[in-house]
Amino acid sequence: MECKEFGYARVSSKGQHEDRQLEALKEYGINGRDIIVDKESGKDINRLGYLSLKNNMLRSGDTLVVKELDRLSRSKADIKNELEYFKQKSIRVKILDIPTTMADYPKGQEWVLEMVNNILIEVLGSIAEEERIKIIRRQREGIEAAHKKGIEFGRPNIKKPENWDEVMCKVQSGEMKIVDAMKKLGIKKTSFYKLKKMYLVKVAD
Template sequence: MDSRTYYYARVSSKEQNLDRQIAAFKTLGASEREIITDKESGKDLERTGYQALKNAMLRRGDTLVVKSLDRLSRNKADIYNELRYFKENGIRLKVIDLPTTMMDLPEGQEWVFEMVNNILIEVLGTIAEQERATIRKRQAEGIEAAKQKGKKLGRPAITFPANWNEIYRSWKAGEITAKVAMEQTGTKRTSFYKLVGMMEGRYNE
């Protein structure tokens, strides 16, 4: 089967346009049917166009062209995993903003692409690990700072008003409406019904 080249463009929202990326692809000879696009955030890989490209279109020996690596994802760990996936599945990635990846080399010199790919994977893997370590450190520092300030993490526990039992009995007996019960107990609708649930054993709080 002949190898094919596909082009992937992404912007983060429907208001942004893909023109600049598509124009760059067309200067490389791309046709409309070879260009796959998404107008979705790069925070993860669950995008309709990208998943179709990866799972239904790209085959071993094919080439994928992107304008820059962050079009694949904004997440360094995801980019790292995708580069490894392409390498393991024999898919060549060309990145317009990384000229070394765009070179057409004589047969037998494919080792140059292999070297570039390995360097990219190693660098991105290191960056991704550093980012994860930084996030973990910030989370730990945030928890420690909150503890030192005496803050209890999470939502404050809901408590029964002092007059709850009396008002609850009147409401259950139909003597007052739920609205009146809320007013007399000083609770909002969500809290009122949560307290009712706790009273009747539906919540374990």
């Protein structure tokens, strides 16, 4: 069976673009149909595209190409584990931004390549993990600062309509149906029942 080269690209969210990575992989020579893309965090390896590539597509003798080391993961432990897994499966990993991983050493001197790569991957893996820790810390500090300013996250609270009590009295007395009450209050069904629950108004459906 002919050995193949697959490309892998990852961005952390759907709002980000993988164009830069795809361009680099295609420029290297990877066919577009052999490039797998994930739009998920690099905090771990539990990504649908990556796991499918790893478990179902890559075979012994194949090559996995990524633009940057942290596209595999931002966890140093995961990076080491994945690279060791590929090594055991005789799957070569090439990282476009680490030139030594692209080189072909003479037979018998592969240990030189492995030694250099291990040093680089150790350093870059630590940087990737530290960057993830910084991102998490910045997010937490941002949320804490926003809370101090009175900014709340999530969906805004539903404001109680000024005519709520008047309308609900008519609903309770049977003078008005719930569907008409919602129109009178100017709110949708979901908001109506949330307000009903908040103000503990007993309404017969």
